[in-house]
Amino acid sequence: MTIHQRGIPVRNADAPQGEHIPKVKNDPISVAVNLRPYQGEKAKEHFKTTDPGVDVTKLPLIGKPLARAMKSRKFQFFLIVPNQIIFWIVIISGIFGITDPGRNFGPAITWYLWFCLVFVMMVVVGRAWCSMCPFGGFGEWIQRRALFQRTQKALGLGKKLPESWAGHGLVISVGTFLVLTFIEEYFNIAGPGAPIATSLMVIGIVTFALLSFLVFERRTFCRYICPLSSLIGTVGAMGMVSGFRTRDREVCMSCSTKDCMRGSEDGYGCPWYTWPGSADTNSMCGLCSECYKSCPSDNIGLFVQSPLKSVIAPVRRKADVGLAVSILLGLVLYQQYNAMSWYATLDTKLNSFLHFPHYPDPIGYFGGIGLGVVVVWLLALGVRKVSGAFTTGSNKTTWFTTLCYALIPITGADYFARQLPKFFKHVPRVLSSIGQPFGLHPGVYNVRLLTDPRIVTVQLMVMGLGTAASLYAAYRISGRDLATQSRRPQVAVAASLLMVFAISVLATLIYLPMHAAS
C-alpha cells in the first residue's frame, strides 16, 4: 500500500463501484452504501458442468408435498428421531443385553445391517446419512437448545475450528476414521465381538461429538472431525442427489443478506458451511434443508443429478479430497489382504518385534495404508511423466488429486463389497436379536441369504461395476483436466485409464482368495 504524503491510504481508484444494493427512498444508509460490484458474469461458465438439472421440489406430484415438508422446522427432526431411538436401544442393548453378539440387537443391527445401509445411501444419495445421523443430531439439539425450533443463542463456546486445522479439509476426518478403525480392529468390535464393545464405541462417538458441538460452532464436527465424513464426503460424490442448490444463480449472487449462510428467522445459517449459490458438488451438503427454509427469495431447490456427476464435473478439485481417497483406498486394501494367511504371519512377526499384544500391528496397519497412498502417488507421477505434463500450472499434486477423484467409484465399491459377506451371512440375525428380549426365536439365526462362492460372485460384480464407473470417471476426468495439461493428451487419457484399471483389478482379484471372509 502506498501512503499518501498526507497519510491517506490511496483508494484503489481503478476499482469499479457497484450498485447492487439499490438506493432505497427514505433510507439514507442505502445512499451511503457503495458496494463494489460482484463477479457474476463468469459464474455461468464456471458452474456449467456442475449445475444439476432437475429440481425435485418442482416435480409434479411429489414436489409440492416435499417442499411443504422441507419448509417445516420439524423436517430434519423427524429424520433423526427414528435413528436416535435405535441408537439409544443399541447402547442399552449392548450393555444390558445378551452377550452373544449375534443375538444382541446392538451389534447385530450395527454391523450386519447399518454399515451396509450407510454405503447404499451414500452411493445412491450422498450425505443422506448425515441428514438423519443420531450423533450429529443429538449434538445439534444440545448446541441449539432445541429439537427443531429456530433458537438464537447457542449453548457452548461456539469456537471456529482453528484455521490451521480447517485448512486441511477432510484430512482430520480421515485421521479419526483411521484411529476408529484401528480401535475397532484391535477390540474386534465389528466382528462383531462383545456387545458392550459396540455400546462403548457408540457412547464414545456420541460423547466426542457432543463435546465437539459444545466447543465449535455449527456442524464443525460433522464436516471436519466425524470419522465418516471423509468416506461420505468422497464416496458420496457418486450419489444422484446434488443437494440444495440455487435455482437462479443471479439472485444468489446479488443477494444482499445471504440468509442461507447467516440464518434467518426461519432457518439456521448453513451448518455445513456450504453456500447453495456456489456449490459445485454434493460432497458438503448435509441435506438438512436449513437454507431451503431461510432463503427469503425462494431461490433454493433440492436437485438431483446423474450418477458420478460430483466425481467428474467439479472444476475445482481439492487436494484434501484426493489425499482422503488414497488413504481410504489404502485402508480398504489393507482390510482385504489382512484376511489372508500370509498377512497373519507378517502381523505376528511385527508384533513380536514391537512387543505389541495382538493384531493389528500398528506398523503393519499404518504402514500398509501408507504403502497404498505411496503406490497411488507413484502411479500418478508415472502417468504424469508419460503424458508429458506442462511444467507450469500442472504440478504433481494436481495430477495426484485429479487421478484420485477417478478412484472414488472403485474405493466406494471396495468398501461396499467388503461389507457384503456380513450382510449376506448374518443379516437375518437382526430379526433374531429383535425377538430375543421378548423370548421370540424366529428361527432365522443360522439362515444365510447367500453363501461363499455366490457371495464372492456378488462381490466381483460389485467390483466390476466399480471398475467400470472408475474407468468412465478416469476417461472423462483425464480427457478434460489432464489431457489439456499434457504434451501427449491421448497418452494422458490412456495412462490414466491404465492406472485406474490396474488398481481396480488388483482390488477385485483379492476377493478371490478371501473366500467371502468377513
Added chain:
Amino acid sequence: MTSVSDRTVSGSPSVQSPSRPSVHILADRCAGCQECIVRCPTAALSLDTDQWVAVVDEDLCVGCGQCQRSCPFAAIFVEGPQMVTAGVLPTDLYPTELVGSIHEVRQGFESMEDVMAEASRCISCPDPTCVRGCPAHNDIPGFISALLEGDLQGAREILSLTSCMPGACSRVCDWQSQCEGSCTWSLSGGRGVAVGRIERFIADAVPAVELEPKRSTDLKIAVVGAGPGGIGAAYELFRSGAKVTVFDSEAEPGGVLRWGIPAYVLPNSAWQPTVAQLLDAGVEFRLASPVSPEDMPKLLDSFDGVVIAAGATSAIVPKISGVEMAGVVDATTFLESAKEQLIDGTSVTSMTGKHVLVLGAGNTAMDVARSVLRLGGVATCVDWMDERFSRARPDEIREARHEGVRVDFCTTVTQLIDVDGVVGRAVLNATEQNEASQIPKLIAGKVTEVDVDMVVLAMGYRLDPGWTRISKQVDFGRLPQVVGIPDRRWMASGMYAGSEKLASLALTRERVRLDSAFQVADRIWSVGDVRIGPSTVVTAMAQGMSAARGVIAEIGTTAGGPADHAYTSSPKLRTAVVIYESAGGNTKKAATVVAQSLSTRGFDARAISTTLAKSSDLLDADLIVFGTWVEGLLLAKVHPAEKATRYIGTLPPLNGKDVACFVTFGLNPKQSAGELSEAFARLGANVLASAAISSKHLISGAQAFARSVQGAAKQ
C-alpha cells in the same frame, strides 16, 4: 495537539510485530460469495473465477478487518497492524481557572491541515458501518471525501441532507457509541476516525447552507416544541414545502439545547444559525405559547397535522423528606440560570464557597456540578447505582472528576435537614448493587451527614403523562422483536461481528427513527423524548426529520401538494403493498395473485414477505394488504400463524392507513380473518376488508378478495 509520529495505532510497534497485515483465506471453506470482496475498502480482495474463491493482494490490504467481520463462514482472517496513520486529535482543554469560564472543554480542530490529516484516515468503506452507527445516518464517507477535496461547502451540503444541526450534534453526541465506535478501525480494535470533530470543523466553517423549499404546498403543520426534535421536524417540513408553525412554552427557541446543556459543552452559536435560518425563511415561531395535550383538537382544527416534540422537561423528584424546602432546586431551573449567568458574565461568583449536593450522577448531574464549579462553588454528585452500571458517558464523568467534582456512586440521600429555613444538611446512606438489573439496597448503619448550601435534583426528567398518552410512548429498551435476529443487511455489514452491543443499540435507534414517520393518531406524529423517553439530541433531531418525511408521505398529497422530498419519487398510481407470511407457499401464491389483481385495478402493487418488508414499505403504501396462513388443531384453536401475529406486534402505529387482510386455510379458518382485522384495528388502521381464502380456490378467492378491496378503497 498531539502529533503524528507512528503509522500504526494497534498496539505499540515492536521488533517482532509484522510490518504489514497478512490475510488468510480458507480455500476449503470460502464459498466465493464475495461478501468480503464487495466490502473491501481498498479492493485488496478479488475473486479467482477458476477456483471460485476469494484471493487477496496483501500489498493493498490495510488490515481494517472488514472482510473478516463480513464473512458469513469465518473463512477469512486478518492479522497484523492497521495500515493507517495515527492522525491528529485535538486535545481536550481543561481551563486552569474554571470560575466564570465558558470555554468549550472539548476542542475542535484548529486548522484545515489538522482536520485533513485526521480525515485522511477514513478509507471510504463501501459498506460504511459508521453511517449505521450515526443515529441520523450522515453520509460520513461522503462528507469526508468532499472535505478531502477541499470542498467544505459540499461537505456541509451532504451533512444537511440528514442533519439540520451538525454543529450541535458534533458537540453533544457520544461518538464512541455512535459513529466513531462503529468506524472500521474501531471495530477491529484501533482508534476510529474522529468523525464527530471533523463534522464539527465543517459545521463551524460553514454554519448553514441554503434552505429553500423544494416546492410550495398548502400543507400547514404545527410543531409542538422548539427543541432538537421540533427543529428537526420544522427544518425538514419547510424543506418539503410545508408551512410550519412551531410552538414553545419558553420565550426563546432551542429547548434543551438552550437551557439544558452548558455553554462549555454547547455554545449557542453551534445551533442558533439553524433557528435563525428557519426564522428568516418564514417559519413561524410562537414562543411563550405553551401547548397542553388538551389543546390538540384545537390545533388539529387549524393545522393539517401536528408533530409533537414537547420533550421531557420536568425533573424527577425523589421521595425523601425535606425535598420541598428552600434551597432545593431542579436541574432544569439550575442549569438555565447558570448558563445565563455564565454567558452574560454577571454574578459568576454567586456560589463562591458554597457546597452543592447534586442528586444523580448521570450526564445532567455532571452538567450541573461542572456549572457549579464555574460559578465558584464546590459540587458533590451522589448516585445510588454502582459506577459499573452507570449509564452516564464515561468521558463526562472523567472530565467532571478532572475538574474537581466529587462523584460518589453507591451513595444515596435519605433525608434533607432544614437549617434556618433553608436546606443545610443532608443525610447520606451507602448502598450496594451487584447487578445492573438489581435495585440498589441501603447498607444499614453506613450513614453520614454533610453540610450543604444547595441541593440540585438531577435524577433525570419526567414526561408529562398527558403527552405520553397521545404520543404512544414506547420503551426504547424493550421494543417487541419478531424473533431476536437482527436485520441481515446490518449483519452483512459486519457491524454485529465487530460489536454486537453497539450494533443492536444502533439498530434499535434506527427502528424507532423509522417508526416515528408513522402517525400515532389521526394526523399526529410524535418524536424525541415524548416518543421514546429521555434520549439524545441527535436521536430527537433524526426522528423529527423522519416524522417530517412521514407527514409528507402520508398527508402530503391529500392536502393538495405533491409528495416529494430528498429520497422519494412522486407516485403516479396509488401504491399497494401486499405483505405475506407464508409457510407452504399457498399464502405467498395468494398474495402474488392479489398483487397482480390490484395492479390491473389502478394500483401500483407488489407482494413482499414479512422477512423483507421494511417500515418504509409500509410508509410509502396507500394500501397495505396483509396475508397469513392459519395454524391450530385443524378445527380447534385455529388462529392466524403466530409468526404473523408477532410481526404485527412489531409494526408502528398505522393510523389513517388503509389496510386489508386475508388468511389462507385448508379446512376451517374459524375467526382468523376477524382476529387479523382486530389486530390491525388496534394499531389504528382503517381496515377495508378481510377474507378467508380456501386453499382449494386459492386463485379465484384471491381475485375476489382483490375486487372487494378495490371496491372498498373507492368508497
